[in-house]
Amino acid sequence: MKLFDVDFFIESFPKILAKLPVTLLISVAAFLFAVIIGFIVALVKIYKVPILQRLADIYISFIRGTPVLVQLYIICYGIPKVIYYEQVNYSRLTAVDVNLIPGVIYVLVAYSVNIGAYQAETIRSAIEAVGRGQMEAATSVGMTRTQTMVHVIIPQAFVIALPNFGNALISAVKDTSLVFVAGVIDILAQAKILGARVFNFLEVYIAAALVYWAICIVIEVLIKKTEEYIRRYERAIV
Amino acid sequence: MITIKNVKKKFDNTEILKGISLNVEDGKVVAIIGPSGSGKTTFLRCINYLEDPDEGVISVGDSLITAGKAGKKDILELQRRTSFVFQNYNLFRNKTAIENVMLALTVVKKYPKKKAREIAEEMLDKVSLPRDRFEYYPSSLSGGQQQRIAIARALALNPEVMLLDEPTSALDPELVDGVLDVIRTVANEGITLIVVTHELSFAAEVADEVVFMDNGEIVEQGKANDVLRRPRELRTRNFLRSIRREYPKIS
Numbered sequence: 035m036k037l038f039d040v041d042f043f044i045e046s047f048p049k050i051l052a053k054l055p056v057t058l059l060i061s062v063a064a065f066l067f068a069v070i071i072g073f074i075v076a077l078v079k080i081y082k083v084p085i086l087q088r089l090a091d092i093y094i095s096f097i098r099g100t101p102v103l104v105q106l107y108i109i110c111y112g113i114p115k116v117i118y119y120e121q122v123n124y125s126r127l128t129a130v131d132v133n134l135i136p137g138v139i140y141v142l143v144a145y146s147v148n149i150g151a152y153q154a155e156t157i158r159s160a161i162e163a164v165g166r167g168q169m170e171a172a173t174s175v176g177m178t179r180t181q182t183m184v185h186v187i188i189p190q191a192f193v194i195a196l197p198n199f200g201n202a203l204i205s206a207v208k209d210t211s212l213v214f215v216a217g218v219i220d221i222l223a224q225a226k227i228l229g230a231r232v233f234n235f236l237e238v239y240i241a242a243a244l245v246y247w248a249i250c251i252v253i254e255v256l257i258k259k260t261e262e263y264i265r266r267y268e269r270a271i272v
Numbered sequence: 273m274i275t276i277k278n279v280k281k282k283f284d285n286t287e288i289l290k291g292i293s294l295n296v297e298d299g300k301v302v303a304i305i306g307p308s309g310s311g312k313t314t315f316l317r318c319i320n321y322l323e324d325p326d327e328g329v330i331s332v333g334d335s336l337i338t339a340g341k342a343g344k345k346d347i348l349e350l351q352r353r354t355s356f357v358f359q360n361y362n363l364f365r366n367k368t369a370i371e372n373v374m375l376a377l378t379v380v381k382k383y384p385k386k387k388a389r390e391i392a393e394e395m396l397d398k399v400s401l402p403r404d405r406f407e408y409y410p411s412s413l414s415g416g417q418q419q420r421i422a423i424a425r426a427l428a429l430n431p432e433v434m435l436l437d438e439p440t441s442a443l444d445p446e447l448v449d450g451v452l453d454v455i456r457t458v459a460n461e462g463i464t465l466i467v468v469t470h471e472l473s474f475a476a477e478v479a480d481e482v483v484f485m486d487n488g489e490i491v492e493q494g495k496a497n498d499v500l501r502r503p504r505e506l507r508t509r510n511f512l513r514s515i516r517r518e519y520p521k522i523s
Binding site for chain 2 (some may be wrong): 167170174176177181186194
């Protein structure tokens with residue numbers, strides 16, 4: 035018996051790597067949706083919108099207080115059931131065939147909602163960090179709230195939030211390794227399948243780990259470069 | 273013409289403004305002096321609706337707002353007729369010097385970029401910002417330069433009144449005179465100014481009228497020379513004496 039079957043490792047590696055786009059697509063898309071959700075929730079909290087503010091608190095608390103795997107189960111079993119219920123009881127949503135909805139949709143919904151809750155707090159604190167002073171200055175020259183957001187606050191809040199965005203994206207890449215629950219075959223699911231064929235798991239899991247590690251390093255570098263570019267207006271005194 | 277009638281403002285249960293009325297004719301310079309906590313800054317912020325008063329009427333030119341009955345549009349209209357210079361400049365940190373001045377021109381007044389840039393250059397020249405600093409970001413500029421840009425930003429909108437909240441208080445002492453010079457130039461051009469300041473000699477020289485506020489009300493107002501040299505009220509006298517003791521060279 036071998037501790038580590040190098041041939042099997044080399045043979046499986048490209049097959050696992052081939053699923054990298056799936057992992058990337060899910061994590062990047064979910065992350066982008068999450069930023070939109072997070073921004074809306076952050077605005078609700080900053081402007082203290084009645085009722086919605088309460089809902090936002092409950093949403094954030096629930097997502098942070100429950101495992102992402104449980105949230106995935108709830109979405110994967112919940113959405114089809116709701117659609118089916120509507121169809122049977124009220125003849126609504128009949129254009130949808132529950133069996134044809136790809137698992138990736140559930141996964142995207144679950145992760146967007148999950149990451150969105152965390153991003154809401156990041157974005158809220160970033161917007162508040164820009165400071166009241168500049169908001170007031172914009173008001174004093176007659177700019178509307180939206181104009182102020184677009185031209186003054188968001189560009190600066192984005193820079194402040196960037197390191198957190200980087201961490202969140204890296205977490206997203208790793209956290210999506212649970213998507214086999216919805217029948218989606220990503221890096222880890224592929225590794226499981228390959229390993230199960232020959233009952234040799236260590237090699238494929240190490241291969242999967244290396245792929246995750248590499249992509250996270252790449253993301254880290256990209257974020258760093260972006261940050262350097264965007265922070266150019268914060269140069270010290272020349 | 274600026275008319276302010278009976279403006280009141282409470283924060284929680286503390287009455288900050290206890291009914292302030294003030295008329296300022298076009299082209300006049302009014303200096304508001306008074307101890308800290310007297311409500312000077314809050315009053316100035318109410319005129320720009322950075323703070324919404326609980327009661328009172330504010331009218332600048334053709335725009336008139338009654339507290340509590342103002343719509344968003346009325347407030348925006350008032351804000352477009354007034355401009356504000358802050359104690360700590362509050363420049364947009366993601367914009368260069370010239371972009372700071374241009375932003376409201378392109379976004380609020382919808383001027384084309386070229387026209388906005390011409391106006392901005394003219395304004396920055398007026399406040400004597402060196403031309404080689406036009407493309408600098410605020411973080412690379414001194415406090416004095418930042419406050420000049422803030423004044424240029426306020427001027428560019430061609431407001432009916434410019435409100436200045438202790439414009440030199442955050443500056444290093446050696447930079448104060450330069451900024452005061454700029455304000456003096458602006459005043460001489462006939463723009464209506466309301467300045468909250470601790471610079472008594474500057475007030476004496478530039479202001480047509482001086483208002484002394486204490487404890488949320490106007491205690492005394494009149495010609496700059498009268499209020500500063502021959503104050504009628506005891507509270508004014510005590511305040512002037514304490515300030516002169518603290519900053520003997522100013523008076």
